[in-house]
Amino acid sequence: MKLIKIKSNHSIVLIMLAWWILLLFMNYLNVGTYGRVSDETYMFYISMIISFLIGYSPSFLYKIRNKYFIFKNDSKKIIFSFYYLMNLILILLILNSQLLNIGFENYFIGVRALHEFSLLGISTLQDNLIKLIIVPCLIFFILIFSYIKDYIKYNFIILVVPVILYSLFFQTNFMISYLFGLLGLYMIENKINYKIIFFLITILVLSAMNRGRGLEILEVLHRYFIDYFTLGFNIFDYLLKNESSFMNDTTYGMSTLLPLDHLLSRLFSQSTPIWFENSNMLNDPFPLTDNIMHQPNAFGTIGFTLYKDFNYLGSILGGLLFGFIMFLLNFTSSISGKFLSVYLVLFSLLSMMVSPFMQLWFWMGLIYLTILLIFERRFFERYN
Numbered sequence: 427m428k429l430i431k432i433k434s435n436h437s438i439v440l441i442m443l444a445w446w447i448l449l450l451f452m453n454y455l456n457v458g459t460y461g462r463v464s465d466e467t468y469m470f471y472i473s474m475i476i477s478f479l480i481g482y483s484p485s486f487l488y489k490i491r492n493k494y495f496i497f498k499n500d501s502k503k504i505i506f507s508f509y510y511l512m513n514l515i516l517i518l519l520i521l522n523s524q525l526l527n528i529g530f531e532n533y534f535i536g537v538r539a540l541h542e543f544s545l546l547g548i549s550t551l552q553d554n555l556i557k558l559i560i561v562p563c564l565i566f567f568i569l570i571f572s573y574i575k576d577y578i579k580y581n582f583i584i585l586v587v588p589v590i591l592y593s594l595f596f597q598t599n600f601m602i603s604y605l606f607g608l609l610g611l612y613m614i615e616n617k618i619n620y621k622i623i624f625f626l627i628t629i630l631v632l633s634a635m636n637r638g639r640g641l642e643i644l645e646v647l648h649r650y651f652i653d654y655f656t657l658g659f660n661i662f663d664y665l666l667k668n669e670s671s672f673m674n675d676t677t678y679g680m681s682t683l684l685p686l687d688h689l690l691s692r693l694f695s696q697s698t699p700i701w702f703e704n705s706n707m708l709n710d711p712f713p714l715t716d717n718i719m720h721q722p723n724a725f726g727t728i729g730f731t732l733y734k735d736f737n738y739l740g741s742i743l744g745g746l747l748f749g750f751i752m753f754l755l756n757f758t759s760s761i762s763g764k765f766l767s768v769y770l771v772l773f774s775l776l777s778m779m780v781s782p783f784m785q786l787w788f789w790m791g792l793i794y795l796t797i798l799l800i801f802e803r804r805f806f807e808r809y810n
Contacts, residue, residue: 481749
């Protein structure tokens, strides 16, 4: 009998806070392409971090015992059935696309650079359904397989296969980022395998070099690490200082509560969904350096969402609420509570690049985890 050990959230929370502070510090040191942000922007994000600590601080007043669970044998068949089905769907999508017909490089240029989404071989509706179903499923399986010790020798392969298939089909790297983030959190919470860490870092660097052909390693790291993770601060700062920017149009919670906004926009067909308006605006070029226009794509940080909803108060309210939720999850007697904690921290690690609230599949993932919470006893059994 192999047990699933669930620890407190202290270690993953500290890693998340350290990561946020590191990104702000890199921007302050002006090591990126886009320069330092204003003091107002620093204060906004620092107040969010302090507010989170206040909300989470009661956790340090209590001794939190480790919890142990057993993964029921009969439920493994159910989990693996869905896992195989998801991989089969991804393989069929790749076979139906133009990837094998025109080659990887042409497919990459067509989908990513030229936005020829017809190469995917699916309709817009099918694209949305895939992202709303497959993406949360991927993260759901990554969470579960990260904590099942029965298959520890094969877990890395089990996790990597669907992520690679998804990334190949959509030519996107965000799912790889989530996988690496989760594996990093798991290894920090448990015994760290430095060989795996070295292997993961090597894969990341090689992947980045493949994207930026002809670049030196330091240039690759500068572009795909420093600039990628600090650009969001500069976009936020630019919009903050521009009084006529759309970020100053207060939405009073609707930018955060994305599904509710989406539902209301459907009920009142004349209204434009806020998430659609925000996404379109973030696709516009920004004059971030020397009046040179930069195409940021999707670098609206969580600060963008919180400020748009509640102005400067958003950083305090958002930080306090998130910290208090993580405090409460420390004391849940279910393994789903731990999965939810890791899920929230995982998205928070990348929230300085892309706000999770602007992603519909983030909310779908929460629904999946809620379903798991309801039917948890079907899959897991508390041991102590």
